[in-house]
Amino acid sequence: MNNMKTRKAKLDIKSGRVNLTHGAGGRAMNDLIEVIFKNAFDNDFLAQGNDQSAFDVGEGRMVMSTDGYVITPMFFPGGDIGSLAVHGTVNDVALSGAKPLYLSAGFIIEEGFPLADLKRIVDSMGAASRAAGVPIITGDTKVVNKGMADGVFITTAGVGVVPKGLELSGDKARVGDKIIVSGTLGDHGVAVMSKRENLSFEVEIESDSAALHTLIADMVAGHGAALRCMRDPTRGGLAATLNELAEQSNVGMCIREADVPLKPQVVAACELLGLDPLNVANEGKLIAIIAPEAADDLVALMRAHPLGQDAAVIGEVVADERNFVRMKTAFGGERMVDWLSGEQLPRIC
């Protein structure tokens, strides 16, 4: 909306707080959108001020994905709820092999939330979106009474376009396929839990929150024909992702503990926090299932990308009607890698 020309927006960013008028559809909401959102997201789509944005597409196959973000604390080492809301949805779109094109963003804000924090989150979101080259082209803000939400919840949706002929899906894993992870596991969950528990370590653990679409584009360009599917091991971690894929493809999975990349400080923190790194959320890692003959080449290609430097083959798809995921332990034994059964880490993303 271009009403800035006629009236100066009144918003005390430094010490002001969100109130119910900021969600009421009137001038105050317009001010909030102008000063905080449009400046941060800064693109011609939003500048038009319509309730939707239009874009041109070529003939082809598109994907759509959405995720809600309710993480607490909202600011954590390596990121915040804003950058996470961009990275997470960019990744969900890209993991289909698609090039992410556009995002939408819906905010649910608790009355009383500091405008300065909101600006920090939204600025971070804008920066993450620009860095990824995926603009936020449409959005919505709602304000609920104090006590009816917890700070800010963000829901982003994304669309992208899939290269012709590429159809990755979780039901395509076949016996003999290799399981690849793009890097160390557990960094995000441990960073957030450490912050929440006020733990500090000699080496600070940062969230791995990152947009993986350029890594994925390299993988698809190099070995698209051999790729079966990709997933990001977020909530529930590697364990949940592999169990999901095993059930979807009606196979089993067998991984080797010694080959799973883990940072020593994450291992140490997990012991302290009583967490299993295989259940801990990641926000900048992916799992790929690929035909065996292409696996080593794919890993080499991934390692050439900054976000895939620690990529590794960690196991294989095996025949198993019960769809079990098993792990050969470092001590030569074997254990089940199950879904986590309770709630280990609420509001981790």
Added chain:
Amino acid sequence: MNNMKTRKAKLDIKSGRVNLTHGAGGRAMNDLIEVIFKNAFDNDFLAQGNDQSAFDVGEGRMVMSTDGYVITPMFFPGGDIGSLAVHGTVNDVALSGAKPLYLSAGFIIEEGFPLADLKRIVDSMGAASRAAGVPIITGDTKVVNKGMADGVFITTAGVGVVPKGLELSGDKARVGDKIIVSGTLGDHGVAVMSKRENLSFEVEIESDSAALHTLIADMVAGHGAALRCMRDPTRGGLAATLNELAEQSNVGMCIREADVPLKPQVVAACELLGLDPLNVANEGKLIAIIAPEAADDLVALMRAHPLGQDAAVIGEVVADERNFVRMKTAFGGERMVDWLSGEQLPRIC
């Protein structure tokens, strides 16, 4: 996900409640998705169980829109938060002149929320989506601790395809254009407020919540070339929408009170509740700005559609550098129609 074949989901719909495990990425979350969401939304996209869904598109122009829904109470005369979350986003997509194609849905659920109520909401969403012919192809659920949200918040995003050559935008209103509304104003807001305040009237007031895309398709087919823009007067009502458009197009607006369609029971309820019907939210109405020569024909065409039976020309676009919206009152006077200044109706949508 197709894990139903191997294990029976455990979910006590009748008396169970949502708990944190339902958002943890493990089996319980899978059960919730299988039993409540996939059954209700029932389409092949979701059945694939991936984190995103793919669809084919032809070359052209697409639109994307999003809205969050935080309405209280969640069940109200004429609808609920689920049907509203479908109708509202279908409308935002369609108001660009687009044919809505697909929706995404993100749920933020408070721990302890009754599963039966969740099922009722999600079933209603599925029914609204099927009735509109716009499937929900991807989604996400998050659960937050008790007291950290209020029941259920839903954020939907939608995509659609715009007919070639059609570019409606809020900055296209020109002096002399006619302002049309598709029907009676204020029904949604008054229905929700009456429910909230436990008021009952001789004639029950129902929300007008509806998907307007078939009405809009008729309007575009008949008079697309003459249409400048369309908007739905939701939060902030007709007053906010006209003020927004006036500023976007740098014009003024002049409407006639006698021509604004209002149900007598809504007028009475507004008096009782101290509301101005022009500020009250609608969820199944649209405002169209159109070149003057086509206005009467457009109204006639709209009246032939069940959702446009009370369509009327209510005023004109006028020259005004201050972008004022004015109304000629029924008593022959004139008054300003301003944005609402405070928060009249929190959580109305």
